[in-house]
Amino acid sequence: MDLNRLRYIGDRPVGPDHPVFVTGEIGINHNGSLEDALAMIDAAVNAGCDAVKFQKRTPEICVPSDQQGIERDTPWGRMTYLKYRHRVEFGAEEYEAISRYCATRGIAWFASPWDVPSVDFLEMTDPPAHKIASACLTDDELLVRVRDTGRTVILSTGMSTPDQIRHAVDVLGREKLILCHTTSSYPAPAAELNLRMIHTLMHAYPDVPIGYSGHEIGLQTTVAAVALGACFVERHITLDRANWGSDQAASVEPGGLQRLVRDIRIVEAALGDGVKRVYDSEVPIRAKLRRVGLESVVG
Structure with missing residues (x-):
């Protein structure tokens, strides 16, 4: 294996020949409720996810003036968009509780910072990685700040051109980068998922592990991304897809999350190593069914 395609999120290796790293993105689906966030952490743990992910913003910076x-x-009454963004944003107290809870449940957590002060905030929690959302791919100031943390960086590539992706990779550097194919529609129609982009990115960036961040409805296409070689998978998760919020419809509920992780593990086990062999389980079948028994016969 090419060691240049191996990255770490905490102590977990991410790359070819390693189990797929599965992240349940809570994002802002908690709608400002710590109780709901902890319940989604439980759902991720019960499903067998490796990590959960949040989003961190400074509303005054991220909301255009x-x-x-x-x-x-909103569910909390009529309010300005800025006030709403503050309403659903977690602060230090909530993230301290999240950090403690994830430690007790044995699951990693990290976040997507949407601005430089949010990187500074998250750095105080000593995260195992930072995620760059597709919407932030062209924000060089943010990319430089995240790069300078020295942590593993996961970059989503939705709504971006090949030149924009190449520039972001050049800014971030490749040494600690995981690159994710993404289609940034919520939910994304199957005809626009373009999963073969996983191979395109593999060829364009042979020294970078390639993952998949999905926003579709359903599970089978995410499992297909694993079959195509994605070594990192991220899906939005929710307690109920009918909940209020822009990401809920493109999210996976707890039962679906359990099926998704189960099927990912089955598929990655089934992929094997590509070396043809006769398995012990085949030997008695061969003895019973093969009409020509000479091992020297080809065909």
């Missing part, structure tokens, strides 16, 4: 005062209806 012309949108901050726009009012919208």
Whole structure:
């Protein structure tokens, strides 16, 4: 195996010839409820995920100034978009509770920082990695700050051109990078998933492990991404897809998450190593069914 395609998230190796690293993205599907966030951590643990992921923003930076005062209806009443973003944003107290809970449940956690102060905030939690969301791929200031942490960086490539991806990779460097094929529709239609991009990225970046971040409805296409060679998989998770929020419809509920991780493990075991061999289980069948028994016969 080419060791240049091996990365680590905490003490877990990520790359070819290693078990697929499965991340349940909680994101902001908790809607500001720590109780719901902890319940989704439980769902990820019960399903066998390797990590959960959140999103961290500084609302005053991430919400464009012309949108901050726009009012919208929310489950908590009518409020400005800026106030809503604060309403669903976790602070130090919540993340300290999340960190403690993940430690007791034996699961890693990290987040997608959407701005430089959010990187600084997350660095205080000593995360095993940082994730760059597709929406942030062209934010060089953010990329440089994340690169300078020296941590593993997972980069999603949705809504980006090949040149934009290449530039982001050049800024981040390849040594600690995991690159994820992504289609940034919520939910993404199957005809636009373009899973063969996994192979395209493998050829374009042979020294970088390639993963998949899915926003589709259903599980089979994510399992197909594993069959195509994705060594990192991320799906949004939720307690109930009917909950309020823009990511809920493209998320996986606890029962579906259990099936997804189960099927990923079955498929990766079934892929094997590509070396043809006669298995012990085949020997009695061969003795019973093969009409020509000479081992020297070819064909």
